Amino acid sequence: MHSDPATTTSRCLLLARIYPSPLLPSSQIAPSQRAFIPSAAWLTLSAAGMASEKHFKYIILGGGVSAGYAAREFAQQGVKPGELAIISKEAVAPYERPALSKGYLFPQNAARLPGFHVCVGSGGQRLLPEWYSETGIELILSTEIVKADLASKTLSSATGATFTYEILLIATGSSVIKLTDFGTQGADSNNILYLREIDDADKLVAAIQAKKGGKAVVVGGGYIGLELSAVLKINDLDVTMVFPEPWCMPRLFTADIAAFYEGYYTNKGVKIVKGTLAVGFDADANGDVTAVKLKDGTVLEADIVVVGVGGRPLTTLFKGQVAEEKGGIKTDAFFETSVPGVYAVGDVATFPLKMYNELRRVEHVDHSRKSAEQAVKAIKGKESGESVAEYDYLPYFYSRSFDLAWQFYGDNVGDAILFGDSDPSSAKPKFGSYWIKDGKVLGAFLEGGTADEVKAIAKVAKAQPPVADIEELKEGLQFASKI
Template sequence: MGRAFAYVILGGGVAAGYAALEFVRRRSDGAAGELCIISDETVAPYERPALSKGYLSPEGGARLPAFHTCAGANDQLLTNNWYREHGIELILGTKVISVDVRRKTLFTSAGETISYATLIVATGARALKLEEIGGNGSDAENVCYLRNLEDADKLIRVMRSCPGGDAVVIGGGYIGMECAAALVANNIKVTIVFPGKHCMENLFTPKIAEFYENYYASKGVTFIKGTVVSSLAISSGKVTTAILRDGRRLPADMVVVGIGARANTALFEGQLVMEKGGIKVSGQMRTSDASVYAVGDVAAFPVKLLGAEVRRLEHVDCARRTARHAVAAALDSSGATGDIDYLPFFYSRVFALSWKFYGDNTGKAVHFGDLDFSASSSSKPKFGALWVSAGRIAGAFLEGGSPEEYEAIAHAVRRGTAVPDVAVLARQGLAFIVQEGQSGAARSRSGGLCGCGNTPSYAWHATVGVAAAVSIAAFAYWYGWKAPYLAKRDF
């Protein structure tokens, strides 16, 4: 049996929901039976950042349908009824086992064929498993990953089965740090193990990392750095001990693994051009086949801010914005849609802390604020770093900023604010950026150019997401990190 649609979105993650909303907004008649979404999950697209935040809280805050897309952007809540009302077919709980790009046909595990005129690939990424880096134990009852709702439900069950127990978190990146905070909130004792010199090694400077490691330590978290978990001892289907490469043995009532992700490209290998571990696309998110677009975690696209360097950015805000841009380009018969112009952005909120990062952490890092943590430190610390490359601001990190300050550092990175004297920047820190931002705004009002005025609203800078380009090889060895997420929300 076969069905045909003008447009098919393959994947049911964040990007799928935002693509559907953009499609409806650009078509006066809605989807009118032209669009379908195929997902192997059994629920409509949802905001995945909720899974490492409110969903894991001991109070059980965030639950569906509250965080279906597009809740994270304070937009419409796209429940099953919304898709039905707009003529969009949701094909859930369905696995696509092969795709024939030349014939424009998808084949499902149920034996169904689905043909398309235009395909949007939103297959996302999957968690890298221990076995892929020489480990073991992924199938144990108390070993957890975190990529989807099913993973989060398992994590909750395991946490509840060992109150006050010992957890070993493998990986000192984003998922490891986020999950560690959730475990502490659930009264679990946490040890984080990773081979790097400090946590979040792909983003944090040593000084910034030291602050967060000390803060986590004040919450009872133990860090073991410079080694890896070489194996897991398993008894009766459960891990009992994590054995380190240096011979140490850690008691483990549960294990959480956050060692990176791998883009889901298998269906298109040999059919579409690949790059950076994902599907290579143009600035309009179009692949090497004109009828196929790729968005979100699976897409490797040129980042204008970085000189059109191709990057694959795994984070929720990029998924939203690339999805919208792909739909705009796919529906634009005139070809007037320009290339996406995206400002990479990271965000996290754990315990009482909240930080944002914009741009690229290349060049000289200039720190500001009080990075010395102690038990008597302010409960609302404010500090950060500015990266200067070729005499301009290339990246900016800020903990504890106000909305205006975050806006200022975003504009500084977008503009590439000039830094004539690094010593002045070091003395003034955040004040330098705020003052330059005010001067730039004044120039803009008087007719000057700030470099961001003509950018589409969905493409200029992220205010609720996380961005990064990280190689799979680095993930596999350095227990990398991944970034989701949204300010002032649990999703």
């Protein structure tokens, strides 16, 4: 039998308040946890061996972007105190992850928590750790789940605690692909860094400070590589980007679009080495990286190496227990998986993308927010008998670096038509691209647009207007304004 969540929580709280634990002095509890008494109380009790199982009606596994937006939606839908817990291996309450490769690394006025807790990234209320306690949502931080048994609805943590639930929301996101995974020689040297979580960003900040004016090599030419190269340059490091493809960000950019960014970065002093791979690293006697060896024989000196070569959705806990598709956990249009009562959102979900009548997995922050809200609406809708519309998502992705900002909507398939001023030396470059397939415009990209212009290209990607003469698209934003 499961214990009643509210009773267990209040009993824990009471005990923790009356008997401060000799095992866990408050100085040993992270500040973020100290701000939230219930999880500290839980840690105290589990360390003392007094309680090893907790039951919640709803558990969100993962404490990232989706988790935060799901919590807000649960609160809006009237979740009762003690019904919902978020379990996260991170030590802080959910925050807007994209800040880590942007403002968090600025040399001045850097973004720091609590400034970018969710939901500020979409212009919403900032959910501070206190918000969770005031709302009766239990934040169980610094807790990694190492086993999930969907049949018995039980999650087990690395420290042996168990959590049972009625409804589970999987929001575990992605992990970075490491060069050590491929056995790349020297890849375990010090100062070869990755970026996914706030702890990684802190390591990067420390390395930037320790290696002032030094040389940084960024391995990978995707959006993380581009954003990190820019911010390392802003920190006055000597930056070289290395990637094997013929141009940067090939999954989205055409050669024309990439030429602009590569030109702009070069003008800013970032060196770009294309068409080759990092195959090994040299280190000094302390184990600190000193050089990156490339496949073409080049050796680049390096004080810091940052690797951004992609991510993998974190689905391993559920292997064999739930249907998978395209590398993610397969869901319906309400983000329910093949196991009733188990939902998957954000980076891990492979869901029906209604507009394209296709199952897709999307690793973008906008989708993580919206999928989380949709899943919670569906969960609460099932309980109340209210119907919820199917998820109808328009893919949206953005990036910012230096003084640049681009947005993309839709699908980058078919022929691409460039418009506008894409000269990297222009004082105010503004350009874009449409993608056209089978006579319809399916995707739209814009660099340097105003809020209204961005809205206009989003409308194009959503409406998928037919175009008889491809020349029409060269009108650029004027074309969008007619839709």
